[in-house]
Amino acid sequence: MSRLRVTVLLLGAFALGTLTFNLGQWQTRRAEEKQALEIQREAALVAEVLTPTSATLPDVSGFRFRRVRLQGAFIPGAWVALDNRLIAGRPAVSVVQAFRVHPAGFVVAVDRGLLPRNPADPRALPAVPEIDQTVTIEGFFLERFARTAELWGLRVADASQIHRNGREWSNFNASDFELEYREQLGRPSPDAPILANYVVQQTGPSSEGFVRNPPQWSSDVSKHRGYAFQWYSLTVVLVIMVGVLVWRERKVVKAATVSSTA
DSSP: OHHHHHHHHHHHHHHHHHHHHHHHHHHHHHHHHHHHHHHHHHHHHHSOOBOOOOSOOSOGGGGTTOEEEEEEEEEEEEEEEEEEEEETTEEEEEEEEEEEETTTOOEEEEEEEEEEOBTTBTTSOOOOOOOOSOEEEEEEEESSOOOOSOBTTBOOSOHHHHSSSSSEESSOOHHHHHHHHHHHHTOOTTTSOOEEEEEEEEOSSOBTTBBOOOOOOOOOHHHHHHHHHHHHHHHHHHHHHHHHHHHHHHHHHHHHHHHHHO
16 A cells, blocks of 8 residues: 555656646746847847838848838828727727838838827727828837737637727737728729738827837746746755655655564
8 A cells, every 4th residue: 555655646746746847947948038039129229220121021030129210101091999008007099000111112010109098988999190191200120019818829709809890909910901901092902002021110209199108128037037946946845745755655664564574
């Protein structure tokens, strides 16, 4: 019976120890990934400003967080409002509008900034200011906009359910956005301009009613390292406890053997 107890104890401890150790490894990898991302951001902030001339970049991730300058015009009416944003604790939407780059002619999805909702009618969309002239904007180059209300990147509903009223979206979707600006241009595929495989978050002082806060990026490297330390510590404690329990069990068995032979 004692040998069976030891075997069960060892198997359970091995399974639990493997789990805690792998969790520590996972948090360590996350810390390394975040550290690499932080280094990339710091390098991007001091690099020269990009002026993209193509809608398609083969290595989008290599340009993350680079400063961008675009000249062109916003396509009137070709915008969507991303819900569940806040300005100083107040409900707001983030407005993403199609920006046609001159002279190349391709389109970039640009996050123009935040617009506060009307407290008296919080579900109504705020009026979006339109610019009907050529402008030069600056911002940050991103692979995609941050997403909300998702589980591991999985969409839990189709576009008609996620997009509550056509203009108000929970998350940005490039395919649906392309249909939006093509409809505004009145030019179906393949005549409409190409949508870039990257997006831009506009920066600069607040204007046209938009609130543009400087990007606040937190890598959370120390947090992941702290979690990793906790999981590794649990693994060590588990090994020590199992060692002590096995040693005590062996002492009990040895004492029982001596008593039976006496």
